[in-house]
Amino acid sequence: MLSTADLMRKARAAGLVIPAFNTPYLPMVEPVIRAVVDEDSFALVETALLEWYKFGAESAAAVAAEFQKHQDPAHVRLHLDHVPVIDEDGKRWDYLAVIAEALAVGYQSVMVDGSRLDLEANIGATRVVAELSHSAGVPTEAELGAVLGHEAGPLPPYEELFKSGMGFTDVGEAKRFVEETGCDWLSVAVGNIHGAISGAMADQKKPEAKLNLKHLDKLSAATGIPLVLHGGSGVKREHVLEGIKRGISKINVGTEIRQSYEQALRDSGSITAAQDAVYDRTKWVLRDYYGVSGDSKTLVG
Numbered sequence: 001m002l003s004t005a006d007l008m009r010k011a012r013a014a015g016l017v018i019p020a021f022n023t024p025y026l027p028m029v030e031p032v033i034r035a036v037v038d039e040d041s042f043a044l045v046e047t048a049l050l051e052w053y054k055f056g057a058e059s060a061a062a063v064a065a066e067f068q069k070h071q072d073p074a075h076v077r078l079h080l081d082h083v084p085v086i087d088e089d090g091k092r093w094d095y096l097a098v099i100a101e102a103l104a105v106g107y108q109s110v111m112v113d114g115s116r117l118d119l120e121a122n123i124g125a126t127r128v129v130a131e132l133s134h135s136a137g138v139p140t141e142a143e144l145g146a147v148l149g150h151e152a153g154p155l156p157p158y159e160e161l162f163k164s165g166m167g168f169t170d171v172g173e174a175k176r177f178v179e180e181t182g183c184d185w186l187s188v189a190v191g192n193i194h195g196a197i198s199g200a201m202a203d204q205k206k207p208e209a210k211l212n213l214k215h216l217d218k219l220s221a222a223t224g225i226p227l228v229l230h231g232g233s234g235v236k237r238e239h240v241l242e243g244i245k246r247g248i249s250k251i252n253v254g255t256e257i258r259q260s261y262e263q264a265l266r267d268s269g270s271i272t273a274a275q276d277a278v279y280d281r282t283k284w285v286l287r288d289y290y291g292v293s294g295d296s297k298t299l300v301g
């Protein structure tokens with residue numbers, strides 16, 4: 001069986017993308033997997049640490065148990081999204097313990113997020129996680145630059161953010177970061193933003209984001225590894241498709257399917273109806289938005 005690391009390298013070489021679907025509520029896992037299988041795509045199922053306690057995903061172990069019930073290695077693998085060293089509320093986490101626990105319950109790739117640290121500290125934290133995950137035969141994703149949006153409070157106007165390149169991943173730093181940490185995939189900031197998760201903002205539609213494709217080219221050339229786009233739903237579609245050809249090998253999809261679930265649950269009071277809404281939206285993302293139907297054959301063989 002090819003590892004998730006192998007599949008990501010294959011995707012990068014072929015100019016294909018592996019979508020990663022966040023399942024902040026446990027009943028989302030089944031319809032996401034069903035949609036991926038029905039589209040014969042290949043995707044990751046992921047949750048971030050904040051989704052365990054701010055939403056309904058409970059814990060790394062609870063998500064892993066739900067995943068194992070429905071898993072299909074030719075179509076889906078389990079990924080641990082954002083484990084922050086310092087989170088969006090300024091809280092410090094014992095990130096190594098969280099990641100060690102996830103590895104113990106069978107996660108097939110992990111992410112450490114040291115992006116709120118200075119460069120040296122981010123390198124230090126990421127290197128330790130990469131060593132730990134590699135000893136378990138599992139790749140590590142890291143983040144450099146600031147993918148804004150999870151913090152409470154409004155963002156500056158998007159156009160201003162984009163023009164100024166505020167928070168964009170620096171090319172020289174990215175090269176050094178990858179060399180010194182041994183991380184396998186890098187989450188970059190090139191205009192993408194996270195969906196809001198706090199208060200009334202969590203229901204709002206994200207502003208349409210763009211990608212600075214020239215900057216992305218430089219990051220891809222400097223690092224030589226698969227790049228990851230967070231905040232993938234809500235980026236201008238032509239930019240996303242171009243980005244995939246230029247080295248984005250994984251795209252996180254969070255807000256898009258979470259809001260489908262929550263909306264349907266509010267409207268109907270039925271978890272089954274909410275699961276159906278997630279299934280439909282996931283199929284739409286795979287087939288109509290990213291065009292990755294049938295990719296399982298190419299990637300997994």
Ligand SMILES: [Zn+2]
Nearest residue numbers: 194230231252
């Ligand atoms: Zn993210």
